[in-house]
Amino acid sequence: MSTLTEDAARFAKFSGLEADTITFNGGQPLNGRVLVRGAKNFVTKAMVAALLGDSPSVLRNVPDISDVRIVAGLLGVHGVTISHNVETGEVHLDPTKVKSAHMAEINAHAGSSRIPILFCGPLLHQLGEAFIPDLGGCRIGDRPIDFHLSALRSFGAVVDKLPEGIHLTAPNGLLGAKITLDYPSVGATEQVLLTAVRAQGLTELSNAAIEPEIMDLINVLQKMGAIISVDADRVIRIEGVPNLHGYDHKSIFDRNEAASWAAAALATQGDIFVEGARQPEMLTFLNVFRKAGGKFEIHDDGIRFFHPGESLSPVVIETDVHPGFMTDWQQPLVVALTQATGVSIVHETVYEQRFGFTEALVKMGATIELHRECLGGQKCRFGQQNFVHSAVISGPSKLTGADIEVPDLRGGFSHLIAALMAKGHSRVSNVGIIARGYENFLAKLRTLGAEFEVEN
Incomplete structure (x- = not known):
């Protein structure tokens, strides 16, 4: 690290x-x-969501911050074509040629960012595999990835821990799951959303985070063709669909x-x-x-x-x-x-x-x-x-x-x-x-x- x-x-x-x-x-x-301009805690996740589509996406009101550039670099090594107009805040993302990336490339672009963990669901859907390097982030407390891995396993992912990071595969595809969070974590909720939208069957997430940035991510996913409902008791239900398309969205x-x-x-x-x-x-x-x-x-x-x-x-x-x-x-x-x-x-x-x-x-x-x-x-x-x-x-x-x-x-x-x-x-x-x-x-x-x- x-x-x-x-x-x-x-x-x-x-x-x-x-x-x-x-x-x-x-x-x-x-x-x-x-x-x-756009929220850091939303735009980076919306950029990852573009990986789920089979056509290009447009994200507006995007700030020129280093976290956005890091995610753009990570998407780039996975074959996504990106253009960012810093003046207008408009980002175009084309995932039609998505590919696997080497661990060294991911490490080089990720640095201390924790965003690679959220690539897993979309990459498992698109490629059948994903890699995660050691994760960092701000030093403000314990942010374990154990839940992320547990949730991915619930969907049917196979997790292999390697010296240089973690390798995930989905030999039988991903299936919907019933998941309850001990704490309404934003990152955990994002992980489930990005994985469940294309998993086969129904996913039910209880005690989910409902921050405005989460709701805006749900807006993006719905624009892409996802079927998501949010109940007043912090329960989010996602009906998986086989394919999603690109989106055009202005960030919160x-x-x-x-x-x-x-x-x-x-x-x-x-x-x-x-x-x-x-x-x-x-x-x-x-x-x-x-x-x-x-x-x-x-x-x-x-x-x-x-x-x-x-x-x-x-x-x-x-x-x-x-x-x-x-x-x-x-x-x-x-x-x-x-x-x-x-x-x-x-x-x-x-x-x-x-x-x-x-x-x-x-x-x-x-x-x-x-x-x-x-x-x-x-x-x-x-x-x-x-x-x-x-x-x-x-x-x-x-x-x-x-x-x-x-x-x-x-x-x-x-x-x-x-x-x-x-x-x-x-x-x-x-x-x-x-x-x-x-x-x-x-x-x-x-x-x-x-x-x-x-x-x-």
Whole structure:
């Protein structure tokens, strides 16, 4: 598996960053307008879904981020012809000449990405075999692939573990299955959907994830000819069909990026209009943002987020699966909560190791205590397991510049927010990781008035 520094440099290269360390001059509010395009957590999965079709697909509103480029590379080594118009955000995918790829090619393009695991179902349908290299991803907790392999076995796949990775075959084809998730995992739900749509017979998935990105993936699959129903009790039923065709689809906006810019406006006492953001998918975030004292205005083409001009209020947050408060929202918001008057509590119930980013905030002057106990209204699966998964933030705290290192995608953007609000200069390294999910983030920061220098 690649190291953190190697990952950051690789993502920086994918995104055209000149260097991987940036010095920020903080203390200035961010003001202006930014465009948020398609969701990272959807577009990469929709690109994989194109493998299932027997004709070309068109995906619109796609951001130019490193995760998209990585998936494009993986599709390319499997014979898919791809063109990406960065200006319009339109991607064309032609899977009509799909082929097997060598493990070395997959490894070269995958790096630390976990996306190859989702190639398995489509490739088993198209080619009868698939390869998976060692998987990485952000270091925010345990993300085992055991369920993915178990689910694929339920469909009839044969799994062989090799020194260089995993080889899967489907000698008798794939058959529908009845599957129940212990936890409504997004990745597990995606795996079942991408495998079940062309498996023979009926698949029933209980305790499924129902995030907006999942629903948009279902929209894409239905456009391709799939038969999928979603019940109110988190049960998804898929009737397998023998063939699917291409799709033409506009991606849902990236609500994680939208929330990050909202938190940046609040933390820096700024005013940011997030073009492309929509109220329905942001409902839970908007409620918490308002309770913290943030102001917002809903418009047809986006949402304006701005600081109220007075003291912020502490809040109590518990992350949860949709429709709860997203785990990806808490990290940037924690930075803003360091400026609230009083004590805020954040109980993380999705990933057990997501508070590593707070070490840098404490170094900059924030008052944050981490706890192993469930400091929320309900116990969670991490309780009594010795995981540090609750945070107590006392404020307001004056942050000052420091040398900090980006730990992961969302934590990394949170570090940028901290560097921008802190007095003085902050030297932030490993910023390339942020390019995994934030399109043109340095250009957007410049537009908003951020002051920084990129190391040569």
